[in-house]
Amino acid sequence: MQALYGQLLVGLINGSFYALLSLGLAVIFGMLNIINFAHGALYMMGAFTAYFLLQYGGLNYWWALLLAPLIVGAFGMLLERTLLRWLQGLDPLYGLLLTFGLALVIQGIFQNYFGSSGMPYAMPSELRGGVNLGFMYLPIYRGWVVVVSLIVCLATWYLIERTRLGAYLRAATENPTLVRAFGINVPLMITLTYGLGVGLAALAGVLSAPINQVGPLMGADLIIVVFAVVVIGGMGSIMGSIITGFALGVIEGLTKYFYPEASNTVVFVLMVLVLLVRPSGLTGRAN
Amino acid sequence: MATITENATPTKNRSMADEIVGFIIMAVLLAAVPLTGIYPYFVMQALCFSLFACAFNLLIGYSGLLSFGHSMFLGTASYFTAYTLKSWGVPPVVGILIGVAAAAVLSVITGAIAIRRQGIYFAMITLALSQLMFFIYLRAPFTGGEDGIQGIPQGTLFGIFDLSHTNTLYYFVLTMFLLAFLLIHRIVNSPFGEVLKSIRENEPRAISLGYKVDQYKLMAFILSGTLAGLAGSMKMFVTQNASLTDVHWTMSGEVVLMTLVGGLGTSFGPIVGAFIIVAMQQYLASFGQWVMVMQGAVFIICVLTFRRGIVGEIAHYFKRSL
Numbered sequence: 001m002q003a004l005y006g007q008l009l010v011g012l013i014n015g016s017f018y019a020l021l022s023l024g025l026a027v028i029f030g031m032l033n034i035i036n037f038a039h040g041a042l043y044m045m046g047a048f049t050a051y052f053l054l055q056y057g058g059l060n061y062w063w064a065l066l067l068a069p070l071i072v073g074a075f076g077m078l079l080e081r082t083l084l085r086w087l088q089g090l091d092p093l094y095g096l097l098l099t100f101g102l103a104l105v106i107q108g109i110f111q112n113y114f115g116s117s118g119m120p121y122a123m124p125s126e127l128r129g130g131v132n133l134g135f136m137y138l139p140i141y142r143g144w145v146v147v148v149s150l151i152v153c154l155a156t157w158y159l160i161e162r163t164r165l166g167a168y169l170r171a172a173t174e175n176p177t178l179v180r181a182f183g184i185n186v187p188l189m190i191t192l193t194y195g196l197g198v199g200l201a202a203l204a205g206v207l208s209a210p211i212n213q214v215g216p217l218m219g220a221d222l223i224i225v226v227f228a229v230v231v232i233g234g235m236g237s238i239m240g241s242i243i244t245g246f247a248l249g250v251i252e253g254l255t256k257y258f259y260p261e262a263s264n265t266v267v268f269v270l271m272v273l274v275l276l277v278r279p280s281g282l283t284g285r286a287n
Numbered sequence: 288m289a290t291i292t293e294n295a296t297p298t299k300n301r302s303m304a305d306e307i308v309g310f311i312i313m314a315v316l317l318a319a320v321p322l323t324g325i326y327p328y329f330v331m332q333a334l335c336f337s338l339f340a341c342a343f344n345l346l347i348g349y350s351g352l353l354s355f356g357h358s359m360f361l362g363t364a365s366y367f368t369a370y371t372l373k374s375w376g377v378p379p380v381v382g383i384l385i386g387v388a389a390a391a392v393l394s395v396i397t398g399a400i401a402i403r404r405q406g407i408y409f410a411m412i413t414l415a416l417s418q419l420m421f422f423i424y425l426r427a428p429f430t431g432g433e434d435g436i437q438g439i440p441q442g443t444l445f446g447i448f449d450l451s452h453t454n455t456l457y458y459f460v461l462t463m464f465l466l467a468f469l470l471i472h473r474i475v476n477s478p479f480g481e482v483l484k485s486i487r488e489n490e491p492r493a494i495s496l497g498y499k500v501d502q503y504k505l506m507a508f509i510l511s512g513t514l515a516g517l518a519g520s521m522k523m524f525v526t527q528n529a530s531l532t533d534v535h536w537t538m539s540g541e542v543v544l545m546t547l548v549g550g551l552g553t554s555f556g557p558i559v560g561a562f563i564i565v566a567m568q569q570y571l572a573s574f575g576q577w578v579m580v581m582q583g584a585v586f587i588i589c590v591l592t593f594r595r596g597i598v599g600e601i602a603h604y605f606k607r608s609l
Binding site: 035083086087090092093094096097098100101102103104105106107108109111112221224225227228230231261264265268269271272275276279280 | 400401404410411412414540547575579583587589590591
């Protein structure tokens with residue numbers, strides 16, 4: 001049973017990353033009509049920013065948790081202003097191709113300087129160790145990742161679905177021209193939205209740094225799994241992305257316990273099943 | 288909203304003539320390669336990728352579906368041909384047929400799943416499916432895992448042509464490439480191809496005219512996947528190995544890049560793109576990971592500045608159909 005709970009916890013952690021990343025993809029897609037292929041690379045940049053801050057800036061994990069999403073988010077906004085802006089009104093596939101190119105550039109640069117292997121990032125001393133819950137041993141850091149991700153996901157949901165700013169955002173998604181006519185700066189909102197999505201990816205990167213090693217390829221395969229998560233959940237609903245992300249992480253964890261051979265592929269197999277049964281995804285509308 | 292293929296083919300009578308002239312020039316130039324001292328293996332590899340890109344272009348250029356998982360067909364055919372040649376000792380033609388058949392079966396299955404969604408979802412689904420195949424081949428007993436299948440005998444074609452001889456292999460690869468090119472040209476200019484283009488331009492209208500668009504899309508996907516498989520089988524004869532690189536998503540990205548650089552929806556664009564990208568990899572190999580950075584930069588530049596691609600821009604400027 002210990003092992004089962006252990007795998008469930010690992011599943012929840014992976015689920016946290018899926019949720020944070022697919023949430024960002026959904027927010028960006030809603031506003032920019034672009035599937036951000038560079039999301040995995042920006043997640044990797046988040047982890048690397050934390051590493052740089054510690055190595056060269058002497059700033060610890062807590063600072064990284066705050067600063068890395070801001071730095072990488074700002075970088076994302078720069079990308080949006082300089083590159084993605086030119087794709088407005090074009091087929092969304094061009095956005096996919098452009099961000100794929102971006103991912104190659106970012107990943108290639110990091111691989112050039114840091115090789116393909118990962119570097120360790122020390123766990124903050126406050127979150128080391130673990131507690132015995134009676135039925136299982138819970139490493140504190142792992143519990144922390146799940147809790148922080150959940151809070152951030154729900155806060156994002158609240159921001160978009162329940163605040164005035166979120167209402168502007170949703171309105172601009174539906175009809176940008178009309179919202180602009182009301183005097184709201186839609187281009188600025190698009191930039192901020194992209195920054196928010198990228199910031200969420202970077203935050204996931206910082207959270208994962210002490211668990212998974214910091215390496216240039218950490219986001220490359222992850223983004224493909226997240227794409228499958230997005231296909232399963234659909235991008236129509238924020239809450240849908242969060243729930244699908246966590247649920248798939250848990251299912252993956254269970255698979256690791258019961259049938260480890262399939263743990264790499266279970267999300268893709270589920271995607272196939274969902275497409276066969278409900279082609280438009282679990283929460284999404286047909287596009 | 289602009290569609291992904293801005294290379295609208297002019298439907299004048301001379302458009303066919305342009306393509307025939309282009310084809311003859313290309314065939315003559317390629318047939319003369321062994322006389323010129325250009326490294327034949329480079330050209331052979333470029334021809335295999337040209338065929339791969341032409342097959343990919345059949346899908347994106349004429350039905351508007353962007354597959355981000357075409358490496359699975361290339362890799363599947365490559366593995367099946369390699370395995371049957373090496374372990375069963377079948378003749379080359381049988382090996383190719385088995386490889387292409389495997390790619391065809393895979394494209395029927397994956398196509399039936401992927402065409403359930405359009406646009407970016409289609410791209411994400413094909414990418415996820417090819418990643419699924421990647422993990423399957425990583426663990427499958429016959430693929431040799433991380434090592435792949437190495438040192439495959441090329442065999443003797445029809446018992447006459449020794450394919451381990453460089454020039455014989457070259458003309459074999461060239462013949463297959465030219466035949467496949469003509470086949471694709473025939474498909475694109477058939478009534479079937481016209482219906483595909485109409486679906487690309489306006490799907491609801493095609494539906495209202497009574498066309499079963501899903502069947503057309505699936506057929507285009509199967510043809511594209513099968514021809515990509517042929518490219519994979521041919522590539523195996525050139526490189527004499529089959530490995531996980533062939534099924535990795537980077538390979539799918541490369542074929543997208545080749546077609547984009549040359550020109551989506553043009554006849555000769557994928558070939559020009561394939562030669563450029565293969566040359567880039569060959570001559571810039573010493574730069575290591577910078578090649579990846581350059582490829583990414585080419586992607587960005589293409590999407591931002593010349594979405595018609597090289598051949599597409601030329602064709603547009605001279606108002607020709609290439």
